[in-house]
Amino acid sequence: MTQDPHGTDPRRQVPRTDTLLADLRLAGAGERLGRGLVKDAVQRVQQRVRAGEVAPDAAVDAVLAELPATASSLRPVLNATGVIVHTNLGRAPLSAAAVEAITAAAGTTDVELDLTTGRRGPRGAAAIAALLEAVPAAEAAIVVNNCASALALVATALGQGRELVLARGELVEIGDGFRIPELLEATGARLREVGTTNRVTVDDYRGALGPETGAVLKVHPSNFVVRGFTRAVEVAELAGALGGVPLVADVGSGLLRPHPLLPEEPDLQTTLAAGADLVLASGDKLLGGPQAGLVLGRADLVQRLRRHPLYRALRVDKTTLAALEATLRGPLPPVQQMLAADVDGLRARARALADRLSGAGVDAVAVDADSRVGGGGAPEHPLPGAAVSLPASFAEPLRRGARPVVGYLEDDRTLLNLRSVPSAADAELAAAVLEVARRWT
Structure with missing residues (x-):
């Protein structure tokens, strides 16, 4: 390599990595973000100094400008x-109360400890209590990590090796290529389709029932709408025609009660009051809380789901329970x-x-x-x-x-x-x- 007689080779002016990392401002950033992220930013700035884009004496300021706000790559978006x-933007933005609850729950908490007795306590009891207060038609409830998980748990616990009866017009795709029939069949359940794409009657459901029936499902079609020559069976009509077979309604959006702006959107309270044995919904949609799958309804069926081995794999963590409780008990969430x-x-x-x-x-x-x-x-x-x-x-x-x-x-x-x-x-x-x-x- 040819020597630079004037000593102006820009590589000689690039601040050393250890010198930059020793700067008090960057040392503090390292404690907050981790040394690896800060070192990566230092190396990017050193390259910009070599290219003449940043003056050597401005390197520390340039590194600080390069650093992310947090150690996560997720960025806040308007x-x-x-x-x-x-x-694509994370569904429901959380309320300030929910964010504060997550922060409080991020350390060690009493999520499964009764502080009075010092013994193990029921997991997420306060969040479940808040959910039952919001939906008084439910006898019991559990929370899993999303609504698809709730449906998979129900299908496994009630339908594995048995039949699940479902209207053809409700065999929908729920996003990113995932389809309801594929999800249900993956649990080991057999699907018994009834009706046609546009019309189904209560007699179609009755005719499909038999000794192999595990449950009847009603799935909210979400973005899928059929207009014209159509017929569907409402929960109230179906509930009285199943002879004790569990009726499970996936209402999707997590609306707790009827909303005047959304007259056709099903809600948890009305669906249970109409006769559904279990209702399933998302926590991070119209409820306005964290990502979660909500299952509410008959106490014996909820307990059956709670004791199923799959529930352990699908249950939520302490921060989700904290955010859900704060959403239900706190001020109106941003979605509302x-x-x-x-x-x-x-x-x-x-x-x-x-x-x-x-x-x-x-x-x-x-x-x-x-x-x-x-x-x-x-x-x-x-x-x-x-x-x-x-x-x-x-x-x-x-x-x-x-x-x-x-x-x-x-x-x-x-x-x-x-x-x-x-x-x-x-x-x-x-x-x-x-x-x-x-x-x-």
């Missing part, structure tokens, strides 16, 4: 899609707040944001825009609302910003729908748009 329960958002209020927010942005030279206007429940809930019930409309070119840089903002494209414009954005985040949303305008336009 959901401006208008989809309240967005699967977003559902209840006043349309005039959304329009006022959109106008204020658009005025602020246009005043800074951004092509921004307030527009009316429908939003959606998401997560398979209420697919035919759009929610009126408002959005800020920006040029289409803003969509990608907003997603890639320091605080990613996810909107959507419509009619060659980027829309930031405010129903799925907390009002407290409006200033942050405006700052993200202004940063894109500064850097990219």
